[in-house]
Each structure stands twice: as C-alpha cells, then as structure tokens.
Amino acid sequence: MAPRDRSSRSDRSGSTRRQFLLGGAVAGVGAVTAIGIDTALRAAPEPARSTAAASVPLNGDVTVPFHGEHQAGIDTAAQAHGTFLALDLLPGVDRDGLRRMMRILTDDAARMTQGQPALADSEPELAVAPARLTVTFGFGAGLVARAGGTGPAWLAPLPAFGIDQLQPGYSDGDLLIQIAADDPLTVAHASRMLLKDTRSFATLRWTQQGFRRAHGSVKPGTTMRNLFGQVDGTTNPEPGTADFDAVVWNTADGWAAGGTGVVIRRIAMDLDTWDRLDRPGRDQSVGRYQSNGAPLTGTDEFDEPDFDAKTPIGFPVIPEFSHLRRSRSDNPHERIFRRAFNYDDTPAAGQIANAGLIFVSFQADIDRQFIPIQRRLDELDLLNEWTTPIGSAVFAAPPGCAEGGFIGETLLT
Numbered sequence: 103m104a105p106r107d108r109s110s111r112s113d114r115s116g117s118t119r120r121q122f123l124l125g126g127a128v129a130g131v132g133a134v135t136a137i138g139i140d141t142a143l144r145a146a147p148e149p150a151r152s153t154a155a156a157s158v159p160l161n162g163d164v165t166v167p168f169h170g171e172h173q174a175g176i177d178t179a180a181q182a183h184g185t186f187l188a189l190d191l192l193p194g195v196d197r198d199g200l201r202r203m204m205r206i207l208t209d210d211a212a213r214m215t216q217g218q219p220a221l222a223d224s225e226p227e228l229a230v231a232p233a234r235l236t237v238t239f240g241f242g243a244g245l246v247a248r249a250g251g252t253g254p255a256w257l258a259p260l261p262a263f264g265i266d267q268l269q270p271g272y273s274d275g276d277l278l279i280q281i282a283a284d285d286p287l288t289v290a291h292a293s294r295m296l297l298k299d300t301r302s303f304a305t306l307r308w309t310q311q312g313f314r315r316a317h318g319s320v321k322p323g324t325t326m327r328n329l330f331g332q333v334d335g336t337t338n339p340e341p342g343t344a345d346f347d348a349v350v351w352n353t354a355d356g357w358a359a360g361g362t363g364v365v366i367r368r369i370a371m372d373l374d375t376w377d378r379l380d381r382p383g384r385d386q387s388v389g390r391y392q393s394n395g396a397p398l399t400g401t402d403e404f405d406e407p408d409f410d411a412k413t414p415i416g417f418p419v420i421p422e423f424s425h426l427r428r429s430r431s432d433n434p435h436e437r438i439f440r441r442a443f444n445y446d447d448t449p450a451a452g453q454i455a456n457a458g459l460i461f462v463s464f465q466a467d468i469d470r471q472f473i474p475i476q477r478r479l480d481e482l483d484l485l486n487e488w489t490t491p492i493g494s495a496v497f498a499a500p501p502g503c504a505e506g507g508f509i510g511e512t513l514l515t
C-alpha cells in the first residue's frame with residue numbers, strides 16, 4: 103500500500119513578488135538584512151504579480167484521499183496540528199444507532215477532508231482549506247460490545263504500570279476521532295462539525311490538542327522535536343514499505359483486519375526539573391545527542407546505535423538505563439509506529455509549564471508489540487524521572503472504506 107502522501111492540490115496563489123523575494127532573502131542573507139529589503143520593497147511601487155508567484159500553490163488546498171483500503175491519518179505524514187476526541191456512547195444506542203452514527207460521521211469526514219463543507223455546515227467558509235485534513239476513527243471495547251461484535255483480544259485497557267498516574271479525564275472511551283491538518287482553524291472546525299454529528303449518540307469524554315512544527319517551518323521529512331528539545335521519532339517504520347505494513351496493519355482479527363491498534367498515552371513532561379539537567383545528562387537519559395538526535399556512538403541522526411561500545415573505563419557508551427536501550431527490543435515483532443504530538447496547556451498556579459507528549463502509536467497487535475516495550479520502560483528508563491503517564495486509551499481503528507461505504511461497516515453490517 104502506498105503512503106498517504108499522494109496529496110493533491112489545485113494551484114491558487116496569494117503570494118506577491120515581494121514575499122517571493124523576501125523568502126529568498128531570508129534564506130540567503132539573514133533576517134535583519136531581509137527586513138531592510140522588505141522595507142525597500144514596500145517603498146517601491148508594488149510590482150504586478152509575476153507568473154511564478156501566481157502559481158505558488160496554497161498549502162490549504164492540499165487534500166489527502168479519504169477513501170481507501172486503510173484509514174487516512176495513520177500512514178499520512180504527520181500534520182502540524184492534531185485533536186483527539188474520545189466519546190462515550192449514550193445508553194440505549196444500539197447496533198442500528200451505531201451504524202447511523204458512523205454513516206453520518208464518515209460522510210462528513212469524507213467531505214471536509216476534500217475541502218467541502220459538512221452536510222449541515224453552519225460555517226461552510228471554514229471548510230475551504232483542508233490543508234491535508236485527515237479524520238481517523240477508532241473503536242473502544244465498549245463500542246464493539248454494543249455492536250454485538252467480538253475482539254480483537256488486545257482491545258482492552260493496558261495493564262496498570264508502576265509509572266502511571268492516570269486520570270479518568272484523559273483515559274479510555276468508546277469512540278476515538280483523530281482529526282489532524284496543517285491548519286488549526288480547519289482542525290477546530292472539523293472537530294465541531296463531527297461532534298455535532300454525534301450529539302444524539304454519544305457525549306464527549308475527553309479532548310486532547312497537540313502540535314508539531316507549523317507547516318513550512320522546517321524541511322519536509324524533518325523528524326519532530328518534543329518539548330524537552332529531543333529529536334523524537336527517528337527509529338520508526340517508513341510508511342509505504344512492507345516493513346511498515348507488517349508493523350501496523352492488522353491481518354488477523356475479522357472485522358478489524360485492514361485496520362490497526364491505537365494506543366494514546368498522555369505523558370506529562372516536567373520541564374521545570376528537566377531544566378536542571380545539564381546537556382550530558384540529557385544526552386545520556388535518551389542515549390542520543392539532543393543537538394541532532396545522533397546515537398551517542400555516532401554522528402548522524404540515522405547512524406545505527408552501537409550498544410556494545412564501551413567508554414575508556416568500561417561502561418556502555420549508550421547507558422543501560424537510557425530510553426533508547428530500554429525501548430529497543432531484540433525481538434523484531436516488538437516494534438511500533440509512533441506518531442506523537444506535543445501539548446502545552448495552561449500551567450497550574452506555581453507551575454511554569456504544563457506540557458508533554460500525546461504519545462500515539464499504531465501497531466497491528468497491542469499485546470504482542472506495544473505492551474512488552476511499555477513493560478520494559480516501566481521497569482527501567484531514566485526518562486521516567488521527568489515523565490509521567492497521566493492518560494491512557496486503546497482503540498481499534500477499523501479498515502478504510504470505499505466511496506459509498508462507511509468506516510466501521512465490517513463490524514456494523
């Protein structure tokens with residue numbers, strides 16, 4: 103299966119020659135000079151729009167296909183903004199009700215991802231810039247039971263871990279809606295339209311909003327950084343490869359085949375105590391340099407770590423307690439696809455930061471792939487000094503659907 107970045111766009115431009123020149127100037131000679139150039143250009147009469155500038159495509163126009171074998175938003179290159187909604191079903195919503203709900207949700211999600219308003223859109227003007235909008239649905243164990251279905255066996259809350267301080271307000275849920283795009287207004291609008299669709303079927307249990315770098319801030323393909331400053335996401339299966347397909351797509355579980363297991367962990371990161379750690383301490387806690395993400399035994403982000411290398415006095419260069427050593431398994435089945443977002447919420451009184459990671463991973467079988475890794479990190483991982491899981495939820499994302507079908511049809515029809 104090809105990755106989701108078969109994005110398409112219709113060319114429309116809002117750029118002027120001044121912005122075009124300024125872009126080049128910033129790259130070439132630095133911001134201060136660029137401001138000078140900008141001022142000079144402002145003083146000059148506005149030139150006519152050049153053909154080159156007129157054809158600069160708008161990022162807002164880019165769409166990701168909704169229909170297909172798998173749901174979008176999993177193998178799609180992560181967007182800048184993500185909102186996660188978990189809902190609880192209302193009592194009395196039965197299999198027929200679930201089918202109605204998923205038809206409505208699918209229909210509106212498909213429209214909005216293609217830059218069209220939802221069916222009863224109160225602000226259709228906000229639907230015109232999809233900016234790679236994807237909507238991905240996941241089913242909790244409660245929804246599957248309500249539908250009269252069974253499995254997968256791994257669709258259950260994770261076992262309790264010693265490091266957990268879970269809050270019900272960020273845990274569990276019957277239905278997950280992951281909404282992501284490169285434009286925050288698009289995400290907010292899509293969230294509201296989809297929540298309105300669920301009104302007679304479910305209530306909102308929790309919401310989490312996350313972000314990565316804004317679109318265009320860094321080169322496409324740059325690994326994201328988390329709020330500790332670390333390069334986060336280096337070792338990850340590559341969408342569009344057989345390896346990715348094997349790690350992510352479920353081939354075994356009846357209605358869930360063609361989908362994937364979703365783990366969402368809200369992990370608080372204590373930036374205030376992290377501040378007290380010096381650079382070597384930071385590098386050692388992960389086993390990688392914060393500067394460029396290279397392993398402590400290498401120079402480049404993608405260098406293979408050498409776990410056997412020793413310091414002159416005989417200690418492993420990549421410490422045994424480092425996150426890299428502890429999260430890496432020798433068992434090729436124990437691998438996951440991570441697609442996290444940062445969060446940065448309002449601090450409590452006396453706090454400077456209330457920040458962390460919305461850790462999101464996709465894997466075909468949560469019991470076999472995710473849990474052994476989390477168990478090892480629970481036993482030992484220096485990063486635990488500064489991180490605390492405060493939310494945890496597990497869902498089964500059903501397969502995708504063809505045009506005219508709906509997400510969840512393999513369970514609900």
Ligand code: HEM
Binds near residue numbers: 390438472
């Ligand atoms: C706030 C919490 C966390 C932070 C800040 C964090 C940060 C990082 C960083 C900086 C790396 C190294 C670069 C990379 O390959 O991405 C990494 C790798 C990794 N992390 Fe985490 N992580 C967190 C939680 C987790 C959790 C909960 C799991 C799974 C249970 C996990 C699994 C992994 C795996 C599998 C790798 C790749 C290891 C390898 O190279 O084979 N991480 N993480």
